[in-house]
Amino acid sequence: MNVLVVLIPVSLVLGGLGLAAFLWSLKVRQYDDLDGAAWRILIDETPPDEVPRDQ
């Protein structure tokens, strides 16, 4: 049973990481436009301000 001393904190930390990741994604407004994000991957052109610089 001593393994619990390790496993419970580990599980809490992992869960906490997930929670922190969610709160971060909420903070940077990733949920503002779910429909748009799904469609945007179909737009081919590279936006002008994201053209690779090393070419």
Place this chain on the structure above:
Amino acid sequence: MSLVEQPGMVSCPGCAALPAEGVRDVAAPQVIDLALPGIHCAACIATVENGLQARPEVGNARVNLSQRRVRIHATGAASVEGLVDHLAGLGIAALPLDTATLGGPQDRAARALLMRVAVAGFAMMNVMLLSVAVWSGATDATRGMFHWISAAIALPAVAFCAQPFFANAWAALSARRLNMDVPISLAILLAVAMSLYETMMGGADAWFDAALSLTFFLLAGRWLDQRSRSAAQSAAARLTALEVPRVIRLIGAARETVALAEIAVGDRIAVLPGARVPVDGLVQEGRSDVDHSMLTGESLPMPCVPGDSLPAGALNGAGALTLGVTAVGEDSTLRRMASMIDAAESARNRYTALADRAAQIYAPLVHLLALAGFVGWMMLTGDMRHALGVAVAVLIITCPCALGLAVPAVSTAAAGVLFRRGVLVKNGTALERLAGIDTVVFDKTGTLTDGVLRLDVGQLPASAAQIALALAEGSTHPVARAVAQGLRARDVAPAALRNLTEYPGLGLGAETDAGQVRLGSAVWTAQASGTTSGTGPGVWLTTPSGAWYLTLDSNLREGAADTVAALQAAGIDLHLFSGDTPDAVAPVADALRIQAVRAGMSPAEKVAGLEALARDGRKVLMVGDGLNDAAALASAWASVSPGSATDLARVASDVVLLSHGLAELPVLLRVARKARARSVENFGIAAVYNMVAVPLALAGIATPLMAAIAMSASSISVLLNALRVRP
């Protein structure tokens, strides 16, 4: 952001009718928000963003497809009208939104709620895992340790997540009322307190998981509720007027531009061609044609001459006018309409939502049951700890998931289905009220007709048509525009004319080689009105070779005929209340086969007409768009306005149809009925769960495991049922 905030714009119809002065700093960069009701795919996103960014004054444009909206960062040189026109050129319909009120407190409240949902979910899952170990047989020190860890997670999580419930419950109790949040708060607090006590005493049962899952499910419902309301409201209520009411005041020969609020009775003001009349007044100089359609529903502009009085809100035609101000502020026509709306709305606010009505019965029942369990077990056994355990179990098991989760989930699902079709549900109880509709009252101008006139050429010879076109193109008067458009569509080429002149309030005149030609009213063209060969509204054309009457009909709005037919097929009683003349109303009513027609109605008569229908026990849906309909929209059982409606009408109505004309009206009613059916089913499902679980809890044999299963199962089944709302 260059737009100064305009508080109260949405909540007060008077402010919407007379928006506060918006100060615009031309040099500063600005943020413009536009609603795009028609966009739906990647191509639309690319068209809008690339199209806008191609304009020099636009720095950045970002489409939000979920909210059908684009946010534009632009320099001060950009105008909202210019961008809307530019998008219209790309085939995208856009409507301006009030940037100052978007992303405000409601947005922040929704995000704060979502954060609480996330924390509650995290805590619930971890405590649930520890509980599984306890349920599967952990004992003694291990069980004690698991309970202590659960307590360490649950206490801060409940303290943070359940705050909205505590705050609402406290507010209700301070007002000596009971609402749904009182039993919720009581259940959460009692469960946590008792579990902590049990944990300290080394007891077998702790209810931390139940307290947390109750918090989680109810927060999820609260969030859905918040989201469905704010998304639609922000878009519908915040469509703003483009015009800022600046007034040109005349002092002797000098002119100065002042804010509307500075105008007093007795001032003289100038109304430019094409401008809206800012205050009630008497025409002192000038002649023009004035469009009253937004105020009265009349489809054709009325000529006006010195001595006529004009109401605020009318649209001036081609002539410049000088007005003596007769009423401002509280006395003006617009304010009187706004106060009529206020009076009408207070009546509607008496409607209680289905969930609130259920809660009024449910909340005391839950408390009585829990109290009965506590008192009963105290008298039977005298064991305080056990009696309290029974009371907590009853409170938790009767968790009002159907009220807190199912109804918001149904309205979110229904509002989402409608939103994707361009229908914005602004009011939280609108769908419930729409579900009971048995009568629909339509306005004519701007609602059933789209306000665009269609020319009926009749027997007009080609040479006369060429002259008519050349004359009509010399004016921006709606009738002239309709004539020009109608003739252009028939491939008529304009004749050559000399000395083309517009005479405001009368018509147009010019000369040809053969002599004088005129287009305009009967007086202007020297035709006695009795000799007309045409019926309905129209315009006379006189040339040296003869005189003709050109008839103008109102265009029926897209989908109006299908909508009316579908509503009639559904057994709904249809009425037409119009402020227009009987001559103009009759053809529309005939074309749509509406029997109950009343023409020439004032706004007060429309309200009275609706009240008479309501006294007959009818649930009336009012569909209208003008200022003259606003009071009727507010006083009807439910109301709908098209996206092209005036601000005041949109503010006063429950639902705004942004796209597809009226075609979505039958869908709206169908979805509303399904949504109500789903809500009632959900109450049934919750009642069944309670009927099974409450006796067990009262008997004292409910365990935390049973509570967890009953609560999760009922929450998930009501959620799944809610998602079945489809058009």
